[in-house]
Amino acid sequence: MLQKNVMxxxxxxxxxxxxxxxxxxxxxxTYSMMFYGISGIEEPTESYLEDYNQEDFSVEMLNTVTxxxxxxxxxxxxxxEGSFSLSDIKKTDTELFMRLMDNRxxxxxxxxxxxxxxxRQYKVAYFDWNGNSHTALIxxxxxxxxxxxxxxxxxxxxxxxxxxxxxxxxxxxxxxxNSFVLGGEEYTVTGFVLFPDYTLPVxxxxxxxxxxxxxxxxxxxxxxxxxxxxxxxxxxxSTLDGxxxxxxxxxxxxxxxxxxxxxxxxxxxxxxxxxxxEGKTMSLGLSIFIAAIAVIIVSIMIxxxxxxxxxxxxxxxxxGYTGRKSLFLTSSQYPGSLSSCWLSAICxxxxxxxx
Amino acid sequence: MIKLTGVTKxxxxxxxxxxxxxxxxxxxxEGEFVVILGPSGSGKITLLxxxxxxxxxxxxxxxFRGKELTGLSDSEMTHFRRQHLGFIFQQYNLLxxxxxxxxxxxxxxxxxxxxxxxxxxAKIGLEKMRNKYPSQLSGGAQQRVSVAxxxxxxxAIIFCDEPTGFLDEENSKNVLKLLQDLNRExxxxxxxxxxxxxxxxxxxxxxxxxxxxxxxxxxxxTQKNAQDIQWxxxxxxxxxxxM
Numbered sequence: 001m002l003q004k005n006v007m008x009x010x011x012x013x014x015x016x017x018x019x020x021x022x023x024x025x026x027x028x029x030t031y032s033m034m035f036y037g038i039s040g041i042e043e044p045t046e047s048y049l050e051d052y053n054q055e056d057f058s059v060e061m062l063n064t065v066t067x068x069x070x071x072x073x074x075x076x077x078x079x080x081e082g083s084f085s086l087s088d089i090k091k092t093d094t095e096l097f098m099r100l101m102d103n104r105x106x107x108x109x110x111x112x113x114x115x116x117x118x119x120r121q122y123k124v125a126y127f128d129w130n131g132n133s134h135t136a137l138i139x140x141x142x143x144x145x146x147x148x149x150x151x152x153x154x155x156x157x158x159x160x161x162x163x164x165x166x167x168x169x170x171x172x173x174x175x176x177x178n179s180f181v182l183g184g185e186e187y188t189v190t191g192f193v194l195f196p197d198y199t200l201p202v203x204x205x206x207x208x209x210x211x212x213x214x215x216x217x218x219x220x221x222x223x224x225x226x227x228x229x230x231x232x233x234x235x236x237x238s239t240l241d242g243x244x245x246x247x248x249x250x251x252x253x254x255x256x257x258x259x260x261x262x263x264x265x266x267x268x269x270x271x272x273x274x275x276x277x278e279g280k281t282m283s284l285g286l287s288i289f290i291a292a293i294a295v296i297i298v299s300i301m302i303x304x305x306x307x308x309x310x311x312x313x314x315x316x317x318x319x320g321y322t323g324r325k326s327l328f329l330t331s332s333q334y335p336g337s338l339s340s341c342w343l344s345a346i347c348x349x350x351x352x353x354x355x
Numbered sequence: 356m357i358k359l360t361g362v363t364k365x366x367x368x369x370x371x372x373x374x375x376x377x378x379x380x381x382x383x384x385e386g387e388f389v390v391i392l393g394p395s396g397s398g399k400i401t402l403l404x405x406x407x408x409x410x411x412x413x414x415x416x417x418x419f420r421g422k423e424l425t426g427l428s429d430s431e432m433t434h435f436r437r438q439h440l441g442f443i444f445q446q447y448n449l450l451x452x453x454x455x456x457x458x459x460x461x462x463x464x465x466x467x468x469x470x471x472x473x474x475x476x477a478k479i480g481l482e483k484m485r486n487k488y489p490s491q492l493s494g495g496a497q498q499r500v501s502v503a504x505x506x507x508x509x510x511a512i513i514f515c516d517e518p519t520g521f522l523d524e525e526n527s528k529n530v531l532k533l534l535q536d537l538n539r540e541x542x543x544x545x546x547x548x549x550x551x552x553x554x555x556x557x558x559x560x561x562x563x564x565x566x567x568x569x570x571x572x573x574x575x576x577t578q579k580n581a582q583d584i585q586w587x588x589x590x591x592x593x594x595x596x597x598m
Contacts, residue, residue: 001453001460001461001464004452004453004457005450005452005453005457008452008453009452012452311444311446312448312450315442315444315448316461317409317433318407318409318440318442319436319437319441319462319465319504319505320433320436320437320440320465320508321433321437321465322430
């Protein structure tokens with residue numbers, strides 16, 4: 001009899017039950033779709049960053065030589081000629097510059113073992129395009145860490161070719177084979193490139209992250225060296241055992257270092273991880289929000305049902321039915337069961353996310 | 356059958372104490388038709404609630420066929436109600452999704468020695484309505500179904516709280532006749548709470564209450580048939596003398 005009453009009651013309340021069901025399905029779908037959507041981005045991104053050896057940390061250096069480095073007669077000679085910055089030293093004597101950088105890398109690896117460093121050379125050029133001021137970052141192709149990834153087309157192979165990042169090209173209607181003027185030189189676009197240490201185009205002091213105004217550029221080595229633009233340097237590093245880098249260092253032993261930045265704390269390289277985390281949090285938050293609405297609706301329904309069926313429940317209890325059976329005989333168990341299902345689903349979702 | 360000795364019931368809300376029952380001594384015999392009369396707030400419903408175990412006493416003792424009820428746990432009390440008690444209320448509270456037959460079945464299902472539902476349907480005169488839903492019945496018919504539901508599990512005693520409160524005279528007398536027949540034919544003990552003085556004319560014992568006390572117990576030597584009672588006779592209890 002209890003089952004009969006419940007079945008008939010549920011047939012009458014199909015609309016309410018369907019509404020709750022839809023909300024629960026919506027909530028689960030939102031979570032699942034967003035979670036899998038993010039996973040769909042996360043997996044290839046992580047795979048790409050691993051394959052192309054994204055730096056684990058970067059070492060920001062002084063753009064000048066230290067007092068100790070200045071003791072070197074060859075360096076002292078260059079300094080006496082008026083070349084003080086690293087880029088000036090490189091222009092004056094590239095071999096000397098490379099030796100200076102090797103010495104810095106050795107000093108670092110001696111102080112902080114189990115690390116591998118590579119010099120990251122890049123230039124920043126400013127130019128106008130279609131009436132807007134653009135800032136380009138031109139990175140020299142790396143050999144080990146932060147290797148460039150050509151997602152379409154091919155790498156530039158001669159002095160008149162370059163590759164751009166795809167999003168910039170799309171936003172500015174540039175296609176492979178088009179011409180692109182940079183630093184007064186005209187280049188042919190041969191492909192679309194990505195750099196693992198620039199997941200977000202942050203390469204100057206501005207807070208403008210507009211990808212339409214900030215191209216990432218790859219030139220052939222000879223074209224890079226010939227490009228007339230301000231050059232900067234840092235050391236890109238990776239830990240050999242995959243552990244996190246300790247960003248504290250001995251300033252006396254490593255006076256050329258300004259700071260060591262872990263990738264996860266660096267906007268240009270670690271932003272992607274924060275974006276992925278934000279996406280996951282958003283997907284859980286949104287589904288919790290939808291589900292919270294479901295809980296409120298279910299609670300109101302339970303309250304109204306209990307209120308409406310208070311007398312019936314009382315009569316049944318007076319007749320000798322237990323409280324549980326009385327509730328079952330009325331239809332209050334439906335929203336209760338549904339809300340229990342929902343709570344279980346949310347718990348599972350939470351567990352999955354924290355896995 | 357049921358014996359109350361020194362029963363009191365006090366409700367307390369913050370600093371305010373309300374004495375709903377004061378020093379009640381009462382005995383209801385097997386097969387009796389008892390009417391409890393009293394104005395609103397006199398303690399009739401509280402008395403019914405504590406006798407039937409729907410509420411707990413503050414002090415005093417209640418026994419049923421010699422068994423002490425006041426010490427029973429909630430589940431024991433539920434079991435006791437299931438075994439021995441039936442209830443009829445002013446509101447019929449039938450399950451709207453079930454037919455007449457099924458509503459009576461709800462009562463029969465929890466009894467250990469239930470009555471035959473078809474016989475009950477014949478008794479209440481609703482054989483032809485057995486497959487109707489409550490919303491398709493008149494108030495009087497619904498109350499008769501409620502009586503049948505209460506009776507179906509074959510309880511020893513039936514408590515009725517204003518069973519004719521929502522009915523007109525004709526329907527009321529039909530329901531009362533049904534109760535009287537149950538009392539006479541099945542020897543069921545019937546306890547009726549009412550404002551209607553006329554109903555007391557068909558009872559064996561009339562208990563008048565006021566301000567939480569029993570102020571008068573009257574034994575009727577003769578009982579009128581339900582159809583012959585004087586309908587609409589209001590109670591005038593406040594002027595009654597105390598026992």
